[in-house]
Amino acid sequence: MDTNQSLEGNKLPELKLDARQAQGFISFFKKLPQDHRAVLFFDRKDYYTAHGENATFIARTYYHTTTALRQLGNGSDALSSVSISKSMFETILRDLLLERSDHTVELYEGSGSNWRLTKTGTPGNTGSFEDILFANNDMQETPVIVSLLSISRESQCTVGLCFIDMTRRKLGIAEFLDDCQFTNVESVLVALGCKECLVPIESAKSVELKPLHEAITRCNVLLTDRKKSEFKSRDLVQDLGRIVRGSIEPVRDLLSNFDLALGALGALISYVDLLADDSNYGNYSIEKYSLDWYMRLDSAAVRALNVFESKTDLNKNFSLFGLMNRTCTAGMGKRLLNRWLKQPLLDVNEINCRLDLVQAFVEDAAIRQGLRQHLKRISDIERLIRVLQKKTCSLLPVIKLYQSAIRLPHIKDVLENYQGQYSSLINNKYVKPLEFWMQEDKLWKFTALVETAIDLDQIDNGEYLISPSYGAELCSLKNQLEEIEEQITKLHKLTANDLDLPIDKALKLEKGTQYGHVFRITKKEEQKVRKKLSGQYIVLETRKDGVKFTNSKLKKLGDQYQKFLSEYMSCQKSMIEKVVSTSSSFSEVFEAISGMLSELDVLLSFADLATSCPVPYVRPEVTTSEQGDIILEGSRHPCLEAQDEVNFIPNDCTLVRGKSWFQIITGPNMGGKSTFIRQVGVNVLMAQVGCFVPCDHATVSVRDCIFARVGAGDCQLRGVSTFMQEMLETASILKGASEKSLVIIDELGRGTSTYDGFGLAWAICEHLVEVIKAPTLFATHFHELTALEQKNEHEPRSLGVANYHVKAHIDPSNKKLTMLYKVEPGACDQSFGIHVAEFANFPEEVISLAKAKAEELEDFSSTPLSCDDSKEEVGSKRKRIFSPEDLTCGAARARQFLEEFSALPLDQMDLNVALDHVAQLRSELEKDAASNPWLQQFF
Numbered sequence: 001m002d003t004n005q006s007l008e009g010n011k012l013p014e015l016k017l018d019a020r021q022a023q024g025f026i027s028f029f030k031k032l033p034q035d036h037r038a039v040l041f042f043d044r045k046d047y048y049t050a051h052g053e054n055a056t057f058i059a060r061t062y063y064h065t066t067t068a069l070r071q072l073g074n075g076s077d078a079l080s081s082v083s084i085s086k087s088m089f090e091t092i093l094r095d096l097l098l099e100r101s102d103h104t105v106e107l108y109e110g111s112g113s114n115w116r117l118t119k120t121g122t123p124g125n126t127g128s129f130e131d132i133l134f135a136n137n138d139m140q141e142t143p144v145i146v147s148l149l150s151i152s153r154e155s156q157c158t159v160g161l162c163f164i165d166m167t168r169r170k171l172g173i174a175e176f177l178d179d180c181q182f183t184n185v186e187s188v189l190v191a192l193g194c195k196e197c198l199v200p201i202e203s204a205k206s207v208e209l210k211p212l213h214e215a216i217t218r219c220n221v222l223l224t225d226r227k228k229s230e231f232k233s234r235d236l237v238q239d240l241g242r243i244v245r246g247s248i249e250p251v252r253d254l255l256s257n258f259d260l261a262l263g264a265l266g267a268l269i270s271y272v273d274l275l276a277d278d279s280n281y282g283n284y285s286i287e288k289y290s291l292d293w294y295m296r297l298d299s300a301a302v303r304a305l306n307v308f309e310s311k312t313d314l315n316k317n318f319s320l321f322g323l324m325n326r327t328c329t330a331g332m333g334k335r336l337l338n339r340w341l342k343q344p345l346l347d348v349n350e351i352n353c354r355l356d357l358v359q360a361f362v363e364d365a366a367i368r369q370g371l372r373q374h375l376k377r378i379s380d381i382e383r384l385i386r387v388l389q390k391k392t393c394s395l396l397p398v399i400k401l402y403q404s405a406i407r408l409p410h411i412k413d414v415l416e417n418y419q420g421q422y423s424s425l426i427n428n429k430y431v432k433p434l435e436f437w438m439q440e441d442k443l444w445k446f447t448a449l450v451e452t453a454i455d456l457d458q459i460d461n462g463e464y465l466i467s468p469s470y471g472a473e474l475c476s477l478k479n480q481l482e483e484i485e486e487q488i489t490k491l492h493k494l495t496a497n498d499l500d501l502p503i504d505k506a507l508k509l510e511k512g513t514q515y516g517h518v519f520r521i522t523k524k525e526e527q528k529v530r531k532k533l534s535g536q537y538i539v540l541e542t543r544k545d546g547v548k549f550t551n552s553k554l555k556k557l558g559d560q561y562q563k564f565l566s567e568y569m570s571c572q573k574s575m576i577e578k579v580v581s582t583s584s585s586f587s588e589v590f591e592a593i594s595g596m597l598s599e600l601d602v603l604l605s606f607a608d609l610a611t612s613c614p615v616p617y618v619r620p621e622v623t624t625s626e627q628g629d630i631i632l633e634g635s636r637h638p639c640l641e642a643q644d645e646v647n648f649i650p651n652d653c654t655l656v657r658g659k660s661w662f663q664i665i666t667g668p669n670m671g672g673k674s675t676f677i678r679q680v681g682v683n684v685l686m687a688q689v690g691c692f693v694p695c696d697h698a699t700v701s702v703r704d705c706i707f708a709r710v711g712a713g714d715c716q717l718r719g720v721s722t723f724m725q726e727m728l729e730t731a732s733i734l735k736g737a738s739e740k741s742l743v744i745i746d747e748l749g750r751g752t753s754t755y756d757g758f759g760l761a762w763a764i765c766e767h768l769v770e771v772i773k774a775p776t777l778f779a780t781h782f783h784e785l786t787a788l789e790q791k792n793e794h795e796p797r798s799l800g801v802a803n804y805h806v807k808a809h810i811d812p813s814n815k816k817l818t819m820l821y822k823v824e825p826g827a828c829d830q831s832f833g834i835h836v837a838e839f840a841n842f843p844e845e846v847i848s849l850a851k852a853k854a855e856e857l858e859d860f861s862s863t864p865l866s867c868d869d870s871k872e873e874v875g876s877k878r879k880r881i882f883s884p885e886d887l888t889c890g891a892a893r894a895r896q897f898l899e900e901f902s903a904l905p906l907d908q909m910d911l912n913v914a915l916d917h918v919a920q921l922r923s924e925l926e927k928d929a930a931s932n933p934w935l936q937q938f939f
């Protein structure tokens with residue numbers, strides 16, 4: 001979005017209000033109810049205005065200057081105002097409703113002191129602004145509103161949740177247990193692409209529910225408080241009976257499985273006022289939503305894996321969505337891809353089904369080309385159906401649906417012609433269903449209706465009208481019109497003869513809004529016929545471009561023509577309404593078809609990506625989460641690999657149960673640790689979405705969630721210390737992860753002192769290894785963590801801890817560092833900080849001072865080194881020697897510390913209390929360390 005429309009060269013529309021009008025408006029405006037979230041716009045026909053705090057907000061945010069502000073009225077009554085052009089209004093609207101999550105929009109129409117609220121919009125319900133929002137852009141994702149209620153008992157809570165997708169007209173309902181961090185709620189909000197969340201207003205005050213509000217905010221979701229009394233389930237079955245398609249019995253059965261979610265559903269239906277619009281009746285579907293269907297991703301993981309585009313991306317390939325989006329249907333495919341990326345699958349059969357289809361398209365270029373050629377011409381069927389249901393009075397959406405519908409036999413042919421190994425799958429999944437929906441009583445009936453009812457010959461002229469032959473009245477009016485047109489043409493000829501002027505060349509017949517049918521001649525010709533004109537004709541207008549005149553016959557015929565024309569047009573209008581309404585009754589057919597087409601579009605897009613990359617992607621082998629390992633040979637980060645300037649070095653990842661299920665990755669800064677661990681997450685996510693992966697060979701044991709903690713994020717901006725944020729985020733991993741998850745942790749403990757950071761990192765690693773047993777990639781600068789590998793070596797039934805490092809090379813002659821980006825087994829405890837600074841072109845003086853200081857430190861260390869110092873190879877370990885007794889006692893004491901530390905209920909503690917506890921533990925450990933050299937090394 002370009003909000004950078006500064007005022008220079010972009011003149012604002014002039015605020016044209018005189019003193020009286022201004023006064024009238026101010027008195028109206030000041031009486032409006034205050035809602036700090038709402039941005040109010042006033043439609044002044046050629047432009048819009050906003051006032052008061054909204055005006056300042058718009059001037060600052062979108063014009064980047066308060067000089068855009070004008071004052072309406074004087075003195076204490078004065079009202080800050082800003083004017084907004086139509087195109088700027090669209091830009092602001094898109095930002096408020098599609099990008100941000102902190103405002104609602106209201107549009108008023110009227111004049112003076114008489115204004116009426118005509119449209120409202122929220123990020124979750126953009127319906128009334130869709131014509132503006134998507135006039136020039138595809139709809140990228142369908143907004144979803146969630147409503148939820150929760151009850152806490154001890155350390156667990158039950159959540160009742162339901163959601164509505166008003167574009168796809170779907171309702172969903174779920175009830176589940178959650179932890180006190182609301183990890184499950186967060187993953188559901190992410191999976192659904194929720195934009196707005198309703199909670200009872202009372203919960204805003206509850207301390208227990210603070211984490212819920214934080215989870216909602218983390219997901220960039222607008223929090224809307226509703227009165228507790230709205231969360232009721234009375235009349236729910238009757239209400240749903242009207243809205244939901246089909247019989248009420250299955251709905252009643254479904255609802256009987258829920259308790260808390262019913263109140264949430266009641267509040268949701270009343271919030272979006274579903275019953276007020278009869279076009280919703282019989283058009284919704286409702287289903288149970290289960291957390292077990294999709295891989296859980298929280299907002300941190302979605303960010304860490306660069307799943308979606310961000311405003312700061314320089315290029316679309318920076319995000320997985322941008323890279324994978326090669327869809328070609330208008331909007332539908334894009335939205336489905338968006339949804340699939342938020343909902344990676346867990347069922348191996350379902351994943352394999354998508355992979356089979358992708359493989360079919362990868363292996364057969366002809367089917368790819370054939371499908372693409374037709375899908376390109378498919379409109380956004382989902383949205384068109386919704387437009388029809390709003391009872392539009394235009395045939396354009398019907399015609400677009402028709403133009404898409406007539407492509408279907410060709411799409412079916414292309415699919416039928418595929419003879420490869422997956423032909424029966426393609427047949428069952430697409431060919432047969434297409435055949436079913438194209439039958440005589442379904443799609444065929446719709447195309448037949450359009451072909452008989454609409455004047456298709458006129459489409460190219462931009463005229464969308466009902467064929468005159470479609471109705472007797474329309475036909476008779478059309479005949480009358482043509483008859484009169486014929487008489488007018490005759491009269492034109494007669495008049496040309498009468499005036500002795502060549503027809504059309506000199507004597508023109510025109511049809512205008514002001515005079516209806518008139519004759520027109522140039523001023524020069526008028527001189528020749530002036531006499532005759534003044535006698536038998538009526539001159540209507542003399543202008544530079546000619547003289548318009550008529551006579552009583554033409555006037556009469558013209559009037560008759562106008563009369564029939566308006567009757568004809570009103571007959572057209574009522575017939576258009578009928579055709580639109582009949583067309584909208586085919587919504588079930590079109591929904592099924594749009595589902596299939598958008599699926600084909602996304603799968604084709606996957607196949608395109610897999611084949612078009614310089615190194616083609618491969619089909620991953622997928623096993624259930626209880627079986628198999630995660631082995632990615634020659635794996636790449638798809639987004640980094642796609643950057644022109646990057647020569648990507650592939651790496652192997654072998655997460656093998658019992659051997660290397662938990663990996664600690666060390667290595668120099670900038671050595672590629674983060675990239676490596678993220679690329680594993682991205683590859684696993686892609687595999688479970690059903691896409692080929694950027695590897696030479698890949699096996700993926702399905703993961704039920706990916707937890708990713710990378711970097712400290714923007715927590716300082718939200719007033720939470722980095723350390724506390726890390727602790728909270730990590731607490732949610734420890735609570736939410738299981739042996740079926742994938743955990744990716746980068747540089748944990750960076751936000752605090754080395755000691756605390758290491759302590760935290762060690763405690764977490766141990767917990768993950770011993771309790772959670774989740775496959776983990778742990779990139780760290782704490783080289784001491786690599787000792788975990790040895791500690792675990794002799795453990796029976798060990799999860800398998802393995803050290804890896806990213807390789808770099810130091811040229812012994814000039815000590816220059818080269819990153820090799822190669823991940824290799826073994827630990828690396830050498831710090832490359834100074835080399836990296838050199839790498840990053842730090843000033844020479846700084847580098848030499850740093851080197852001198854580092855040497856001083858090394859000299860200062862009195863403890864002898866155990867490793868063979870002659871081996872200066874990167875990745876070698878330098879170990880200090882301690883007595884076995886020091887080591888055993890020290891490690892036992894460290895373990896005790898870590899256990900005490902991990903037992904702290906950090907997520908429920910205030911920051912200062914948490915820090916006090918940590919300081920207390922530390923000082924006790926420090927005391928004990930006085931007699932233990934091994935422990936002393938950590939201080």
Ligand SMILES: Nc1ncnc2c1ncn2[C@@H]1O[C@H](COP(=O)(O)OP(=O)(O)OP(=O)(O)O)[C@@H](O)[C@H]1O
Nearest residue numbers: 647648649650668669670671672673674675676821
């Ligand atoms: N496999 C690779 N092939 C080519 N370039 C790579 C590879 N991995 C990383 N890079 C490049 O190196 C840069 C730094 O990588 P990355 O951020 O992963 O390092 P890091 O070890 O995590 O650094 P730090 O420890 O400072 O966070 C990346 O931005 C990328 O340009």
